[in-house]
Amino acid sequence: MSNSAATAGDFDVQEFLDHGRVDIHSAIDPLSLQADPLRKAGFKEALASAVQKATVGVFTHDVEVSLVWFVEESRRYQTHLVADLDNVMKPILDAVTGAKGIMIDDNQIQSIHASWMTPGPPSGFELRFTALTPEAYVTREGISFVEFSADRCYILPRAERSVHSDLVEGYRAALATYGQMLDEGIPESVARNVLPLVRPFPRARLGCFPVLHHTAF
Numbered sequence: 001m002s003n004s005a006a007t008a009g010d011f012d013v014q015e016f017l018d019h020g021r022v023d024i025h026s027a028i029d030p031l032s033l034q035a036d037p038l039r040k041a042g043f044k045e046a047l048a049s050a051v052q053k054a055t056v057g058v059f060t061h062d063v064e065v066s067l068v069w070f071v072e073e074s075r076r077y078q079t080h081l082v083a084d085l086d087n088v089m090k091p092i093l094d095a096v097t098g099a100k101g102i103m104i105d106d107n108q109i110q111s112i113h114a115s116w117m118t119p120g121p122p123s124g125f126e127l128r129f130t131a132l133t134p135e136a137y138v139t140r141e142g143i144s145f146v147e148f149s150a151d152r153c154y155i156l157p158r159a160e161r162s163v164h165s166d167l168v169e170g171y172r173a174a175l176a177t178y179g180q181m182l183d184e185g186i187p188e189s190v191a192r193n194v195l196p197l198v199r200p201f202p203r204a205r206l207g208c209f210p211v212l213h214h215t216a217f
Helices: 037-054 073-078 085-095 161-183 188-194
Strands: 011-016 021-026 057-059 063-070 109-117 125-131 137-139 144-149 152-156 211-213
Touching: 011 037, 021 037, 037 085, 063 085, 085 109, 144 161, 152 161, 161 188
Parallel strands: 063 109, 144 211
Antiparallel strands: 011 021, 021 125, 057 137, 063 125, 144 152
């Protein structure tokens, strides 16, 4: 494993906007959660920069993540220099999440498939992010959120204020119907069918995004 600092050029990022997919290829090893803090910070910064430059979209709903790490069997089994698979995911996910990344929050991850293999390239990894529904990958520029409660914020895509007002009114009407159904004793599993199809986010996870309270509309 190289001790040199990672750069954005170490990552080849490909975006498939219409298919809701982002592929990342690298010839360097992923870093462990327990790696030296400076090296880990440099890795995350370099990966984040590469992703920001190569993509325009963001996942707005659930995401599937697949990692294949190419590492020689002798290194994997016979040294202490290779991190465990579960420890390399967190730095990667942190790097691609936020207002300039491809995920709003890493709680969007529905499933992770991680594996290593040899033979293959001398080192490096292949990473794929896939939207479980392709339409849930949209242009991230200009998105914001509307807050109805601390645990329920909905996305507002880049649009005119009048469009946002219409969206908020639709969200508000759906939430009102949902509340009425609960008050009438209808099971939550049934009542949730009237909620907006877009995914809600808790306010605490949206620190990097503009958030307006629904009363502002």
